[in-house]
Amino acid sequence: MSTAVKAARRALIWLGIILVAGYGALAAGVLTNQTTLAPGLALDLAGGVQLTLQATTTDGSEVTEDDLEQAVEIIRKRVDASGVAEAEISTQGSSVIVVSLPGDPSDETIDLVRQSAQLQFRPVLEINNPGPIATTDTTTDPTAEPSASADPGVSASASPSASADAAAEDASAAESANAASPSASASASASAEPDTTTDPATSDDPAAGTASDLSWITDDLRAQADALNCVDPANYLGGVALGDPDTGHAACAFDGTLKFLLGPVELTGSEVDSATSGPEFNSTGGLTGRYEVVINFTSTGADVFDEISQRLIQLPSPQNQFAIMLDGVVISYPVMQSRISDGTASITGDFTQAEAQQLANQLQFGALPLQLELQSQDVVPATLGQDQLQAGLIAGLIGLILVVIYSVFQYRVLGLVTVGSLFLAGIMTFLAIDLLYWMIGYRLSLAGVAGLIVAIGVTADSFIVYFERVRDELREGKSLQAAIDRGWKRAKRTILASDAINILAAVVLYLLAVGSVRGFAFTLGLTTVIDIIIVFLFTHPILVLLSRTKFFGEGHPWSGLDPRQLGRDTLYKGRGRVATPKTQTLAERKAAAAKGEEN
Amino acid sequence: MAGNLAQWGNALHSGEKIYPIVRQRKRWFAISGGLMALSIASLLIFGFNLGIDFTGGSKFLVTTDSEDVSIAQEIGDEFAGDSEALATTLGTDRIQLQMGAVEIETAREITTALADGYGVAEADVASTQIGPTWGAEVGRAALQGLIVFMVLVSIVMTLYFRAWRMAAAGLVALLHDLVFTVGIYALIGFEVTPGSVIGFLTILGYSLYDTVVVFDKVRENTKDVFTQNRFTYGELANLALNQTLVRSINTSVVALLPVASILFIGSYVLGAGTLRDISLALFIGMAVGTYSSIFVATPLEVQLRKNEEKIAAHTEKVLALRESGEADVLVGEDGEIRVGALQPGEHLGTSAQPKRKRRK
Numbered sequence: 001m002s003t004a005v006k007a008a009r010r011a012l013i014w015l016g017i018i019l020v021a022g023y024g025a026l027a028a029g030v031l032t033n034q035t036t037l038a039p040g041l042a043l044d045l046a047g048g049v050q051l052t053l054q055a056t057t058t059d060g061s062e063v064t065e066d067d068l069e070q071a072v073e074i075i076r077k078r079v080d081a082s083g084v085a086e087a088e089i090s091t092q093g094s095s096v097i098v099v100s101l102p103g104d105p106s107d108e109t110i111d112l113v114r115q116s117a118q119l120q121f122r123p124v125l126e127i128n129n130p131g132p133i134a135t136t137d138t139t140t141d142p143t144a145e146p147s148a149s150a151d152p153g154v155s156a157s158a159s160p161s162a163s164a165d166a167a168a169e170d171a172s173a174a175e176s177a178n179a180a181s182p183s184a185s186a187s188a189s190a191s192a193e194p195d196t197t198t199d200p201a202t203s204d205d206p207a208a209g210t211a212s213d214l215s216w217i218t219d220d221l222r223a224q225a226d227a228l229n230c231v232d233p234a235n236y237l238g239g240v241a242l243g244d245p246d247t248g249h250a251a252c253a254f255d256g257t258l259k260f261l262l263g264p265v266e267l268t269g270s271e272v273d274s275a276t277s278g279p280e281f282n283s284t285g286g287l288t289g290r291y292e293v294v295i296n297f298t299s300t301g302a303d304v305f306d307e308i309s310q311r312l313i314q315l316p317s318p319q320n321q322f323a324i325m326l327d328g329v330v331i332s333y334p335v336m337q338s339r340i341s342d343g344t345a346s347i348t349g350d351f352t353q354a355e356a357q358q359l360a361n362q363l364q365f366g367a368l369p370l371q372l373e374l375q376s377q378d379v380v381p382a383t384l385g386q387d388q389l390q391a392g393l394i395a396g397l398i399g400l401i402l403v404v405i406y407s408v409f410q411y412r413v414l415g416l417v418t419v420g421s422l423f424l425a426g427i428m429t430f431l432a433i434d435l436l437y438w439m440i441g442y443r444l445s446l447a448g449v450a451g452l453i454v455a456i457g458v459t460a461d462s463f464i465v466y467f468e469r470v471r472d473e474l475r476e477g478k479s480l481q482a483a484i485d486r487g488w489k490r491a492k493r494t495i496l497a498s499d500a501i502n503i504l505a506a507v508v509l510y511l512l513a514v515g516s517v518r519g520f521a522f523t524l525g526l527t528t529v530i531d532i533i534i535v536f537l538f539t540h541p542i543l544v545l546l547s548r549t550k551f552f553g554e555g556h557p558w559s560g561l562d563p564r565q566l567g568r569d570t571l572y573k574g575r576g577r578v579a580t581p582k583t584q585t586l587a588e589r590k591a592a593a594a595k596g597e598e599n
Numbered sequence: 600m601a602g603n604l605a606q607w608g609n610a611l612h613s614g615e616k617i618y619p620i621v622r623q624r625k626r627w628f629a630i631s632g633g634l635m636a637l638s639i640a641s642l643l644i645f646g647f648n649l650g651i652d653f654t655g656g657s658k659f660l661v662t663t664d665s666e667d668v669s670i671a672q673e674i675g676d677e678f679a680g681d682s683e684a685l686a687t688t689l690g691t692d693r694i695q696l697q698m699g700a701v702e703i704e705t706a707r708e709i710t711t712a713l714a715d716g717y718g719v720a721e722a723d724v725a726s727t728q729i730g731p732t733w734g735a736e737v738g739r740a741a742l743q744g745l746i747v748f749m750v751l752v753s754i755v756m757t758l759y760f761r762a763w764r765m766a767a768a769g770l771v772a773l774l775h776d777l778v779f780t781v782g783i784y785a786l787i788g789f790e791v792t793p794g795s796v797i798g799f800l801t802i803l804g805y806s807l808y809d810t811v812v813v814f815d816k817v818r819e820n821t822k823d824v825f826t827q828n829r830f831t832y833g834e835l836a837n838l839a840l841n842q843t844l845v846r847s848i849n850t851s852v853v854a855l856l857p858v859a860s861i862l863f864i865g866s867y868v869l870g871a872g873t874l875r876d877i878s879l880a881l882f883i884g885m886a887v888g889t890y891s892s893i894f895v896a897t898p899l900e901v902q903l904r905k906n907e908e909k910i911a912a913h914t915e916k917v918l919a920l921r922e923s924g925e926a927d928v929l930v931g932e933d934g935e936i937r938v939g940a941l942q943p944g945e946h947l948g949t950s951a952q953p954k955r956k957r958r959k
Contacts, residue, residue, distance in 0.1 A: 044873070052733060054732075054733065054736075096736075104722045107707060110703075114703075373730070374703060374728075374730070375729070375730045375732065375733030375736075376727070376728060376729040376730060376733050377703060377706070377726070377727070377728045378726075378727045378728075379710075379724075379725055379726040379727070380725050381662075381722055381723045381724065381725055382722075383662060383723055384660065384662060384723070384725050387662070387869070388869065388872065388873075388874070391864050391865070391868050391869050391874065392861075392864075392874060394864055394868075395857075395860045395861040395863070395864035395865070395874065396857070396860075396861075398860040398863075398864070399856055399857025399858075399859075399860035399861065400857070402856040402857070402859075402860060403853050403856050403857060406852060406853060406856060407853065410849060446872070446873045446874060447794070447797060447873050447877065449874075450797075450861060450873065450874055450877045450878065453857045453858075453860070453861050454801065454854075454857060454858060454861075454877075454881060456857045457850075457853050457854030457855070457856065457857045457858065458805075458808075458854065460850075460853045460854075461808070461850040461853060461854060464846060464849045464850050464853060465812060465846060465850070468608075468843075468845060468846040468849070471608070472612060472842065475609060475612045490815075490819070493815065494811065494812055494815045497759055497811050497815070498807075498808040498811045498812060500755070501752065501755065501804055501807045501808055501811060502804050502808060504748075504751060504752065504755060504804075505748060505752075505800065505801070505803060505804030505807075506804075508744060508747055508748045508751060509744060509748075509797075509800055509801075512740060512743055512744035512747060520797045520801070520877065521797075524801065524804075
């Protein structure tokens with residue numbers, strides 16, 4: 001067996017190994033339910049809504065990568081909380097976020113996604129157990145509720161960001177809160193306008209007429225709070241309704257361990273200048289071993305916070321706490337320990353470094369002057385996606401059949417090698433797309449399908465380049481095996497050069513392009529790589545092996561490699577006979593010319 | 600026909616039959632130049648018919664058996680405001696309503712109105728809204744991609760051929776294809792969408808691919824041009840062109856067949872959309888690309904190298920020898936010099952040697 005044949009067999013075995021290993025992995029993935037056999041489809045084929053959001057700053061500063069990541073994180077939380085499965089959120093360039101929501105998401109979900117971050121500071125009125133309170137008749141019996149808040153010990157100990165003393169006081173706090181507010185819960189007629197001076201019960205209370213006034217707890221709010229289930233992740237993961245900023249509100253802690261009844265919004269993210277985290281120092285400048293989060297307010301924010309701090313330090317727990325809410329969820333609820341007049345508030349507690357960092361990030365994001373502007377919205381119904389996929393597949397099939405017919409017509413049986421190569425390339429592409437879906441979540445889009453179909457032509461091109469090269473060598477009078485050997489050496493170079501250009505084009509398109517162009521570039525690049533693999537590991541080896549067969553080796557008229565059809569009979573006819581080439585030599589031509597002159 | 604094409608290929612390969620494309624390059628340059636001028640003129644006069652992806656706007660698509668566009672048109676007129684609404688039928692079972700950019704809330708109202716009007720579920724109405732600034736962004740990204748690609752490709756081409764003239768000729772052919780395709784878009788008024796831009800960018804890759812294959816053969820044929828005095832550089836380059844002609848036709852047909860099938864399905868079944876936009880641009884571009892790789896790239900390369908000192912001297916010497924009748928060249932019946940491949944004989948391996956006939 002010659003080395004060429006050995007190399008060819010080795011190449012075919014490698015191809016077999018690649019395919020078997022790939023499909024083996026895929027089968028294992030499918031059987032263990034880690035992936036599916038059908039490739040992942042992008043929105044324009046599966047149906048769904050795609051939103052392009054551009055982050056812009058309101059103060060004209062540059063959007064940094066961190067800002068954008070924070071924004072993506074918040075959007076992800078909102079989407080997760082809305083219950084949309086398999087949503088994809090990605091960034092493009094320096095300021096663009098693309099959100100893909102599969103299926104038929106509600107208008108509310110879409111509105112939620114395009115909202116800016118909402119940071120609110122509300123005073124705490126009451127802290128309760130997280131679960132809903134199943135009172136049969138909440139409106140007629142307002143005194144039934146306090147019993148529910150009588151057991152705060154369990155939840156208080158689970159409160160990670162409240163300072164330790166807050167947790168200790170919590171039990172009595174809840175009681176005192178209830179005790180101190182008999183008029184609030186009893187006055188069924190309390191309107192949404194509590195800073196009325198007609199309420200005598202609260203006139204000597206420092207909270208009276210402020211956002212800390214317990215009369216904000218109206219019957220409606222009480223009912224709303226009772227119904228609120230903070231154990232349900234949907235209510236504490238984010239993206240919860242913000243509530244009317246001018247009235248009281250019920251909300252959950254970020255971890256679902258507590259339920260808050262809160263006063264109206266007193267400060268928003270726009271009054272926060274920055275937030276940082278770091279180790280806490282004591283008064284002598286030594287490290288306490290704990291971490292703190294420092295919030296710097298703007299000058300107007302500092303004034304408002306000064307007022308709040310003066311009021312809150314006079315109030316009993318839990319009214320001396322204020323809740324910081326991001327997207328409708330309480331992310332921190334520190335106790336006000338002293339008056340803060342310089343606009344720099346420090347939140348301390350049993351934070352780990354990471355927790356402190358996260359809180360600072362959340363505050364920072366809420367404080368970001370970042371607006372998400374909806375740039376484009378694309379709604380694709382599932383039926384339309386199916387139609388498009390079907391049309392794409394039919395187009396691909398027609399294209400494939402036409403290419404097969406043409407190459408069999410042109411190259412006879414050799415054309416079947418093209419068919420086989422295309423078939424294998426198809427199997428490998430399917431495998432690659434499936435595996436990419438599994439590994440990196442790649443989804444095929446309509447533009448991607450178009451890329452695959454166009455690739456049929458490009459892939460077949462490389463076979464044609466090769467076959468024509470071999471034919472050229474045959475025309476030079478070489479034997480088939482020598483022609484394949486030499487033709488391959490030359491075609492290899494050409495195929496690699498042109499494939500390199502294709503890959504270059506695909507990479508540039510992928511890196512620079514926006515939206516659907518990417519899907520096209522990706523499949524074009526992918527199929528080009530597969531084309532190289534197939535040409536090297538299948539088309540050439542199989543041709544080497546076929547050239548050893550009688551059918552091809554002797555140049556059967558139907559083989560597509562018949563030297564006689566290619567205008568060149570082998571010169572040596574055997575038994576000492578040599579075919580004379582038809583071309584004139586110089587001597588013959590001169591003789592002919594001389595003859596012509598004579599005549 | 601297959602046999603004929605192969606035999607035609609044989610004749611082209613051996614030089615029996617030859618098309619003097621390089622010698623007639625002035626003619627092809629004139630044609631291409633004229634087409635370029637026409638393209639640029641129509642670009643300047645008509646400009647692009649930019650789709651809403653670039654200008655901003657909204658589009659609604661209802662899948663329905665009804666062919667009554669008036670319902671959609673009325674709804675469009677009602678909501679369009681300052682912009683103009685246009686309802687059309689698309690493909691076999693679609694109605695499209697296109698108008699200027701609207702707020703997302705308005706878009707929802709329009710969706711509801713269309714669903715009611717045509718009696719389909721709201722979830723079956725497709726809609727697209729694109730803000731004007733975003734459209735401009737998409738356009739800029741496309742242009743940027745184009746420029747970066749051109750720069751990268753010039754570098755790669757120059758490195759690969761190690762000759763700037765070949766790279767330059769290849770790039771001119773590339774620009775030729777792009778300008779011509781874009782010109783056709785401007786002239787006929789095809790809508791330019793991101794899909795078309797994908798097409799334009801892919802044309803670049805395809806055009807280069809075609810040119811690389813031809814140039815590879817040119818390089819091979821002219822490798823030993825100075826060691827012989829029979830043929831000029833131009834004649835050998837022309838031979839390479841003729842020898843790759845069959846391949847050029849075959850690859851073009853094979854590449855165009857799938858594109859044509861997407862174009863057909865995209866236009867007649869779906870009416871419009873990504874598939875049609877990509878394939879239309881590709882179809883025009885690939886056809887032009889085949890033309891340019893034959894009639895523009897190589898002739899231009901010869902033109903560029905013609906005045907290179909070494910080549911000019913060599914050409915003169917070859918022609919002088921021919922004049923004196925000492926050159927060993929064959930003249931065809933039509934008076935054309937028969938240019939043959941310049942390949943010295945070589946050992947073709949032991950398998951090519953005569954085998955002893957087995958005696959019976």
